[in-house]
Amino acid sequence: MIRRELDNEEPDRLYTVTRGRSLADDPDLDLVTLIVAAAEPAAGMQSEHARILRASRLPIALVEIAADLDLPVGVVKILLSDLLRAGKITARHPSSSTRARSQLPDAAILRKVLVGLHKL
Amino acid sequence: MPLASTAAEGLKIVIVGGFGAGKTTMVRAVSEIRPLSTEETMTQAGLGVDDPSAVGGKTTTTVAFDFGRISLNEEMVLYLFGAPGQERFWFLWDRLFSGTLGAVVLVDTRRLADSWYAIDRLEHHRTPFIVARNNFPGTTHSLDDVRDALSLPADVPLVDCDARDRGSAKKVLIALVDHLYALSTAREAVSS
Numbered sequence: 001m002i003r004r005e006l007d008n009e010e011p012d013r014l015y016t017v018t019r020g021r022s023l024a025d026d027p028d029l030d031l032v033t034l035i036v037a038a039a040e041p042a043a044g045m046q047s048e049h050a051r052i053l054r055a056s057r058l059p060i061a062l063v064e065i066a067a068d069l070d071l072p073v074g075v076v077k078i079l080l081s082d083l084l085r086a087g088k089i090t091a092r093h094p095s096s097s098t099r100a101r102s103q104l105p106d107a108a109i110l111r112k113v114l115v116g117l118h119k120l
Numbered sequence: 121m122p123l124a125s126t127a128a129e130g131l132k133i134v135i136v137g138g139f140g141a142g143k144t145t146m147v148r149a150v151s152e153i154r155p156l157s158t159e160e161t162m163t164q165a166g167l168g169v170d171d172p173s174a175v176g177g178k179t180t181t182t183v184a185f186d187f188g189r190i191s192l193n194e195e196m197v198l199y200l201f202g203a204p205g206q207e208r209f210w211f212l213w214d215r216l217f218s219g220t221l222g223a224v225v226l227v228d229t230r231r232l233a234d235s236w237y238a239i240d241r242l243e244h245h246r247t248p249f250i251v252a253r254n255n256f257p258g259t260t261h262s263l264d265d266v267r268d269a270l271s272l273p274a275d276v277p278l279v280d281c282d283a284r285d286r287g288s289a290k291k292v293l294i295a296l297v298d299h300l301y302a303l304s305t306a307r308e309a310v311s312s
Contacts, residue, residue: 031216032130032199034123058122061130061199063187067156072182073216074161094130096219104248104304105221109196113131113221113297116192120150120290 017048017071018078029077034059034092048079049088056089121153126194133296134201134217136242137226138234142254142283143202144186146226149289151188151200159184162212183212200293205238213245222300223249224292226283229261232269239270250277250299252292 036059041050048069055068066076083089096105137143147155163180186202201217203209205225223242227235235251242249253259253266261269267278279295282288 030130030219031201032132032197034127034130034197058125059127060123061189061197063158063199064156064189066158067187072159072161092128092130094132094219096131096221099219104307105300107301107304107308109131110221110297110301110304112196113192113198114294114301116190116196116198117290117294117297120190120286 031063032061039088128195131198132220134223136205136238141226141228146283146289147188147200147202149286155186155188157186210241225251227253250296252281254283
């Protein structure tokens, strides 16, 4: 595990990207929520927003966007929330988001996972 | 390699292991993309107050993790996360990995102690898991030895693997999902 002070890592950049907003969690956005662009990047748009729209012409998971943009997951959640509110992207949420923590995944889903893994 | 336009359901499996246990190697072996890396930050109040870089008694730490993916069918995409098992990481478990299907604890028998904490935490979070022993050259312990050393309950599957090998890593994932399926159908039988 890499552990370091965020202060050593371009704090100004992160502050600018989020316009100073804190890394509050949007509970609806999961690491594997799939994001799909609903608009083209436009002139004058914040560059991170434009990059997200270009990256999500086909579905892409939140965590892949974070890796692409080289930004922490929490920062990407804030950027995605902006775009969702503006109707520029849509989000395909995992069905696990409606599952209680102690609940096991549905057997029907697991059967499909097994079929997919056997085909690898 | 982008996902299919029909991709709609993201799923998570977490591979937990100590430093050098082979997490990223296993992700690479089965992933359809070169493993990517990202990070999440957390702020802990009240810790690190003696640290001159801490502001107002808060420290912000960063946890890095690798991941890869497998498109299972036209709609389902399985993301595999390699996650460190050390203590600090577990503060972020719920934020990152709630809703995960299950976990694989990847064990290096030269550093068994690294796995005790991970197993304890997974039980605490009620995340179903299996244990996979990565067969480094010179491994002499039998799986029964490993089970004893980890005090692993009889109902938790323990398998051998070579994390570098695609077929072997695939078998580990299948063993996990078989286990989840058995747990899930047993519970559905009870509740119906």
